[in-house]
Amino acid sequence: MSLKHFDACVIGSGQSGTPLASALAGSGRRTCLIERTHVGGCCVNEGCTPTKTMVASGRVAYWARRAGEERKRDIVKSFREGGEKRLQAAGVEVLMGEASFVGPKELVVKMEGGGEKVSADLIFINTGERPSRPNLDGLESIDPARVLDSTSIQELEEAPQHLIVLGGGYIGLEFGQLWRRFGSKVTIIQRGPQLLPREDPEIASCILSILQEDGIDVLLNTSPISITTTPSNPISLTLKPPTGNPSTISGTHLLLATGRTPNTTSLNLPLAAIRTSPRGHIIVSPTLETSAPGTYALGDVHGPPAFTHVSYDDFRIIRDNLLATPEPSPSALHTTAARAATIPYVCYTDPQVAHVGLHLAEARKLSPPRKLRTASMPGTWIARALETDETRGMLKAVVDGETGKILGFSAVGPEAGEVMAVVQMAMVGGVGWEGLREMVFAHPSWAESLNNLWGVLREDDGK
Known part of the structure; x- marks a missing residue:
């Protein structure tokens, strides 16, 4: 050679x-x-x-x-x-x-x-x-065509009858909602107390409600114990719930969305x-x-x-x-x-979940401590959302109470990623929350909601 x-x-x-x-x-x-x-x-x-x-x-x-x-x-x-x-x-x-x-x-x-x-x-x-594979007893005995990851699930020719999703992160939510919309029954199983563990609890609760409204079953604080297969149930998953004895859920396909x-x-x-x-x-x-x-x-x-x-x-x-x-x-x-302070990201559920900067819990840990103010408002307060009948979602911001600088911003909405990008530009350019409040945005647009968010700005009580 x-x-x-x-x-x-x-x-x-x-x-x-x-x-x-x-x-x-x-x-x-x-x-x-x-x-x-x-x-x-x-x-x-x-x-x-x-x-x-x-x-x-x-x-x-x-x-x-x-x-x-x-x-x-x-x-x-x-x-x-x-x-x-x-x-x-x-x-x-x-x-x-x-x-x-x-x-x-x-x-x-x-x-x-x-x-x-x-x-x-x-x-x-x-x-x-x-994609990584979890250490789940019995997993290797299941028909490989029914055990999916973020790559193989895209090659399915037909919608699964019942898709069980292990993992409530970005991949689990995006594919869970996608296949629900293609007609599958979908159950998402999440080990922790909330979906999207990195997100502010208020944001996570908002997207949980939306997915449940779409007909997706979500099991929080629930861990898989083992998996078996029978002629009548291709996927039979034993679960440890938050309280009580183990339970069993049956499905036709399993999506492993447990990390990479x-x-x-x-x-x-x-x-x-x-x-x-x-x-x-x-x-x-x-x-x-x-x-x-x-x-x-x-x-x-x-x-x-x-x-x-x-x-x-x-x-x-x-x-x-x-x-x-x-x-x-x-x-x-x-x-x-x-780039560390202003790395943005978007979870492409519908509506989207977008974030840039610090979450409230992270801002509370800053040293030296900051005087924080927060603002949160539902999608029903956004003119564009009312006009398009897409009011599911919310906006949330964390600001420095002394300087007015925006420390973090989250959005749940149809164009949350685009609205978040406007706030990201303000953060990078040193424009505080008052600058966004007074900005002249086109009407009616999603970004126009950034005029109104600050009307509910309040002192953070640490709770």
Whole structure:
């Protein structure tokens, strides 16, 4: 097996790996990209692009009681092929295979019909994460076609008769509501006391009510004990409820939405002196460099927050620090610390759940302590919501009572992500809550609700 040497090698073509490979090649470096499955990574092929396309079809089914043409595969194909064409145009050599280290700066790539040995002066790891499987007694005995994860559930040709969802996080809620709208009976099982554990309890309670209104059964403080199958019940799940004796629930399909695992096992990272966390995430510096000099990790593989937009910003950090001409001074480096306070995210249920900044519980833990004020109002107070008959939802904000700065904002609503982005811009630009109260927004728009939210601003009583 001959050895190919490159100036730079990117392992994995996710939302940071693909543009990084193009940028490296564009800077004059001989660059290779190693991808074992498909260009575009999780977001394009199994994550944001296909799931949100399906959610849009689910919305059509919900409102019109008919699902239009299934568009997911065509859109995924279009996005993936676009990425492949951009890599080709940039001059990146793409090796379709699985990479593993055999030493510092040296890799073996297992490919169909053989393999390649690759070395590079710079190595970038962008291998992402995969759905994890819980340690559940009896799980391996169940028909694999009925045990689904966030990838395989998208390939179902028919709606399950009864889908049981393990996990009340973003994936569990999005797919649970989607298949309910496609006609399935859906039960969501959550170990903790609320759905979306990261969220403010008031926000979590709001989305719980909405899902229940949509006909979804939600079991909180409930843990799976074991699973069996019988001729009449393909999925028979024994549960430990909050009180009382164990109970049993039967269904036709089981969605495992219990977290994700970093794709680091097959990389043989110790051979490259690359350190990982106990969960297997690669440990990186604020500039994304690993414990091995000249080797970097981007995206979900280095741990939370695991969002596509964070992965793309990882690419920007590498681009600004390594490809800038002239090189930036240490004090001018673009780092992960700069974005920490205003990382946004959206759960694409319908209505959406969006957040940026601190939750109230987090703001209460600030040191030194702050004088806090909060504002919360229901969707029934929003003109646009009343006009479109989409009043399910709410807004909530946390502000610094002394400076007027917005510390955090959450929204549940049809365009919650877009409203949240307006508040994010205000936070980044130093515009306080009074500035949003006096802003002239177009009428009627969802953002116009930001004029009215502050009318219920009150002192936080710590309860």
